[in-house]
Amino acid sequence: MSNRKEGDSFVYTVKEQTELLxxxxxxxSNRSRNSVKSxxxxxxxxxxxxxxxxxNYALYPGQTITILKNKAAIKESALTGMSILYEDDDIIVINKEAGLLSIATEKEKKQTAHHQLMDYVRREDAQNRIFVVHRLDKDTSGVMMFAKKEQVKQMLQEDWKETVSERTYAALVEGEMEKKKGYVSSWIKESKTHLMYSSPMKNDGQHAITHYKVIQSNKDFSLLEIKLETGRKNQIRVHMQDLGNPVVGDKKYGSKQNTIRRLGLHATVLAFRHPTTGELLRFEADVPKSFLVKSR
Known part of the structure; x- marks a missing residue:
């Protein structure tokens, strides 16, 4: 395995098949088993x-392993699994990695974007707080915004459709798309088992519209640019399943394979009017390299 230092991290390349621990x-090798586990x-x-x-996560040759140094993780400025793209007195915009929860669940309270940002702003003033404006699924990466004041959160949520001018995602889906460009419109509902699905009946659920365009494809995979007209729970995942091209790694919504070993969904662009200044802001997070489709 090769090894190099990059600022606050150690980077390794996997040479042979093994497990993560x-x-x-x-x-x-200089650390105890418990230290490595922590x-x-x-x-x-x-x-x-x-x-x-x-x-026991399986590793394969060619994968890159990055380990954030302890000092960096403990250091006040370190945020695990995300980076800050923009911050002012009202809002904070981050690029979230796949695997990090947006907000707390019953099982996980602290290892979330919300909790880490709360700690981050409270270093300046113990009274500071962070408010959730919208969410990204745990396994979806990309651009996400939080509010730093309750009234800002309310302004953003009440006028979300008017405030947000662009929400673009990159989706890696299974198979070749029938059309190179199109849209899906349906009424989305939630089952008793918390699975979202498109109802066959008009006006039965929340109306959801997803626009898509093929960027790259081969017979196995397609990389799509997706623009949301509405923002329903699991909307892209449901609509891709409806088209017969489920998001790669999305077992819950019909995916049969996971070559990239994560969910193939990434929020690339969030553009919106600033809630207090009215300025149009646009933030972008590059499409993960693992999403790129090799043409054949």
Missing amino acids: PFLREVM ILTRGQVTVDDHIETKH
Whole structure:
């Protein structure tokens, strides 16, 4: 395995098939097993472009493993699994990695974007807070915005459709698309098992519209640019399943394979009018390299 330092991280290239914990034990042979396990649990390890915490996660030759140094993870400025793209007195915009929760769940309270940003703003003033404006699924990466004041959150949520001028995603889906460009319109509902689905009946659920365009494709995969007209829960994932081209790695919504070993969904662009200044802001996060489709 090769090894290089990059600022606050150590970067390794996997040379042979193994599992994540044994690999880390080998490259960090000066540390105890518990110390290595805690580095994993704290979300300091990234495989290619997603955080990975599973001890038995299978590694293959050519993958890149990045380990955030302890000092950097403990250091006040360190944010695990995300980076800040923009910040002012009212809002904070981040680029979230796949594998990081947006907000707390019953099982996980602290290893979330919301909790980390709350800690981050409270270093300046203990009274500071962070408010959730919208969410990205845990396994979706990309641009996400939070508010720093409750009234700003309310302004953004109440006028979300008028405030946001562009929400663009990159989606890696299975198979070749029938059309190079198109849209899906349906009424989305939630089942008793919390699975979202398109109702066959008009006006039965929340109306959802998804526009898509093929950027790259071969017979196995298509990389799509997706623009949302509405922002329903799991909307892209449901609509891609409806088209017969489920998002790669999305077992919940019909995917049969996961070559990139993460969900093939990334929020590339968020453009909106600033809630207090009225200025039009546009933020972009590059499409993950693992999404790029090789033409044949």
